[in-house]
Amino acid sequence: MAQTPDRILISEAAWGKALAREAVIRPIAFVKNLTGPERFSACRKLGLKPTRFYQLLAQFRRKPVTSSLLDETPGPEKGRRLLSREQEDAIACAIEETYCRRERPTITAVHDHVGEICRQRNLPAPSWKAVKVRIDRCDQKKLAKAREGASVARQQYAPVIDQYSARHAMEIVQIDHTLVDLFLVDAVNRQPLQRPWLTLAIDVASRMVAGFYLSLENPSSTSVALAIRHMVLSKASCLAEQNVVGDWPVHGLPTAIHLDNAREFRGRALAWGAAEYGINLIHRPVARQIPGAAGRHS
Structure with a gap:
């Protein structure tokens, strides 16, 4: 496969938006004559004006890969502050000690704990949003198991078992x-x-x-x-x-x-x-x- 976009340089939010667009645009990208309802439905699903939808459609037709639907060139988000390794360690420690508990503490509680750890280690405290982003990136199944119990985690994340078959080659x-x-x-x-x-x-x-x-x-x-x-x-x-x-x-x-x-x-x-x-x-x-x-x- 060809080289994929540099994951380090693309924000999680930007890549998630591109994935959502790809799911709507790929099935209709090479339909010769899109009907009005099809165009309207695509714009509604993506929350886009027709002009922006056609721009993305043209980009995808020229290069039918998910990264062609990115809004931005690879790079840190504007205004984004990169955290040091020590700050990342403080957040990871707070998530493990505070968030992964049956009492299901809030993100604010985790942020407060991060602030305490940073004060002890003489570090600048990261923002609430930075802590939330790190929690969102955690393994959600492990978090559910720690906070809700193993049975709840299985119900939420266990794959649905079904008979396996395919209708055509390379499906x-x-x-x-x-x-x-x-x-x-x-x-x-x-x-x-x-x-x-x-x-x-x-x-x-x-x-x-x-x-x-x-x-x-x-x-x-x-x-x-x-x-x-x-x-x-x-x-x-x-x-x-x-x-x-x-x-x-x-x-x-x-x-x-x-x-x-x-x-x-x-x-x-x-x-x-x-x-x-x-x-x-x-x-x-x-x-x-x-x-x-x-x-x-x-």
């Missing part, structure tokens, strides 16, 4: 890793080295392998990125390099990617890269196998 692709059932041996001494890891991207509708990556290293975000790259690109050059005669007629951007909960599938780079191209990431419930996909073995 849903499943990605997982598996150890290959063979050992590589040393070319000189013929001593066994290790089993390689195979990262597979399998199209749910056709059951075709849409892409893969083979490595001697343990699965990582790099393995996932390279498997997705192989899935998206045409396979013609890959087949030619290996002197394979034939066709591998599957490539392109999927509508959704189905993943398990391994760390390499939870990275922010993957989440932002998928959002940039309108790909939905679906993570399966914890401790449940992806039906029909390659399983990871130890």
